[in-house]
Amino acid sequence: MSEEKSLNFIEEIIERDLAEGKHTSITTRFPPEPNGYLHIGHAKSICLNFGLAIKYGGETNLRFDDTNPVTEETEYVESIRNDVKWLGFQWARERYASDYFDTLYTYAEQLIQQGDAYVDDSSPEEIAEQKGTPTQAGQRNRFADRSVEENLQLFRDMRDGKYPDGSRVLRARIDMASPNMILRDPVLYRIKHAHHHRTGDKWCIYPMYDFAHGQSDSIEHITHSICTLEFIPHRDLYNWCIEKLGIFPSRQYEFARLNMTYTVMSKRKLLQLVQEGFVTGWDDPRMPTISGMRRRGYTPESIRNFCERIGVARRENLIDVGLLEFCVREHLNQVALRRMVVFHPLRIVITTMQEGIEWLEGENNPEDANSGTRSIPFTRELLIEQEDFMEVPPKKFFRLAPGQMVRLKHAYIIRCDEVIKDDQGNITELRCSHIPNSKSGEDTSGINVKGTLHWVSQTHAIPIEVRLYDRLFRTEDPANAEGNFLDHIHPDSQQILSNALAEPALANDPADARFQFIRMGYFYGDCDTKTDKPVFNRTVTLKDTWAKEAAKK
C-alpha cells in the first residue's frame, strides 16, 4: 500500500502508531461548527479525515462543534450533513459537542476541585488587559485566589442563571507568564443566556472551544484529531486538559488549510457575499461552497480527486483553481453526454439540400463505447455559431468564411457560397452548398477540412437558457490583496444567455445528466429550470487552445 504512493506526514504518523501498537485501529472526526455552509476547503478536511479511516480500516465521526448558540443554526446542520453525504462519505456516528454538555460540566467541576480552575469576575476588557502582551507576562488578579468552595459555589450559581451575560467566567489556572498566550489562564466557560439549537434553554453557560473540542475527541476515543495550522498553539491547552482530567489521550495534528486562487475561503467572507447580495445564496454556482459547486455541475469524484492531488502538508499554500478545473474536465470528459447547442445563432441555408429531414446519428460520448447514440435532424435551414463565421478570416481560422469549407459535426462538409446582409450591412444569412458524398461515417469525397462546427436544425431547435460563469474575483488572492476583498469582485462573473438553441435530443435527457455542449463546455441542469425553458449552468469551459492563439495577437 505504501509503495504505490508516498505518504503524507499524517499517514506516516498513523502507520507508525499502528506499527508500534500505540493503537490497534484509528478513529477520526470531522468537526464543523454549524454556522455556515461547507466549502472546498472543508472538502479537503473531509477527504482527509474520512479517507484516512477508510485507508486504515477505522471510523470517522461527524461531530458538530456547537458550543456557541448565538451563531449556530439547524439549517447549517442539515446542509453540512447533506454535503458530506454527497461527497460520498458515511460517518460512523453523528455527534454534537452539545451531547456532552453534562460531562463537560462535570469535568469543569473536577478542575475546580483540583484547584486547576477558578471563577473570575473581571470584564472582558480587564481580562484582556491582565493578559499581558507577547513580550510581557500577564498578571493574575485577586479572583484567582478564591477557595475551591467559593469557586464551586460561584460556578454552580453561574450554571443556575444567577448572573448576567459577561459578568463572570470560569478560567483554567495555568500560567500567566507563559510565552504561549493561549496558556495564560484561558477562559473555559462563559455565560450566555441564549437558546441553543439542540439543548434549548437548559444551559446558560457554554464551554469554549478549547474546553469542548479536546474533551469531545477524548469521549469519542478519537485517536488522531486533525485540524488546521492556526490551532497549533492550542495543542498545549488541548493536552493540558486531557492530562488534568485524566481522560483518553486523543492527539492533535495540524495541516495547512486549502487556499485557492480567485476565490475566498473564510466563512465570514462567504457569509458577507451572501448577505450583501453579491451572489444569490450559499449555493450560487460561483461560490466555492460544496452546494454551489454541486449546483454548478461539479461531481463528487472530481472534488475527491482534486483533494487527493493537492496533497497534505504543513506549509501555507495557494492552489491554482486551474487544477480544480482540470479535475472536473477529466471526469466530465468520461461521463458527459455530447449535445449540440448554439449560443448566438447565425442562419445558414444549404441551397443544395431538398426540403425535408434527414435523420443523422451521433454518438453520445466518443470516450465511452457503451454510451449509445442519439438521432439528430438535418435540414435545409440550420443555425451555426456567429463566431464560427468571419467574412475576412485571419490566418489559421479553420472555420467558415466565404469560399471556405468546414464539416458540420455528424453531417456533411459544406462550403460558404454567399453572404446575405441587411440594409445596415449586418450579416443575416449564409448560403452554402453541401458535398453529398461527404456524410459522416461514409465520406468518399476525399476532401479534408480542418474545422468542424456544431449546429442545430432551425425548425427543430429547442430554446434553452444557458448561464456562463467566470471567476468570482479578478485578483488571484482577494483575501490578501490591497483594500477590501469586495473591491476585487469580478463584475461580470455571470452571463445569462436566455435564447440559446439546442438539438431536440436534449428535451428527452434525464434531468441530472452531465452534458458537454460540443465545443462550448460542460453543462449541468439548474434547479431554476421551468418546464418551458430549461436552464443549464456551465460547469467549466473546454480547454481552448484557439482562444489562446487568438489572444496572442
Added chain:
RNA sequence: UGCCUGAUAGUAUAAGGGUAGUACGACAGAUUUUGGUUCUGUUUGUCUUGGUUCGAAUCCAGGUCAGGCAACCA
C-alpha cells in the same frame, strides 16, 4: 520585541545521508469528424551563510523571508 510554525520549478507535492521525481501549467510536435480527448518531447527548482561528512534538499549552527498567537469565536 517574546513564543510557535514553515521555506524544493510558475503552482502544489515527493525524495527521510547516495542520480532532485510526479501532477497541473507553459512551450513544441503528432493524432483527431469537438481548435476537445489522446500521445510524444522540451522547459523551469532545493531561501541564505557556515559546519559535520567521501557525499547534505535531508543532520547541526547563525541569518533572511513568510505565516500564526494578546476573542467571554471556532
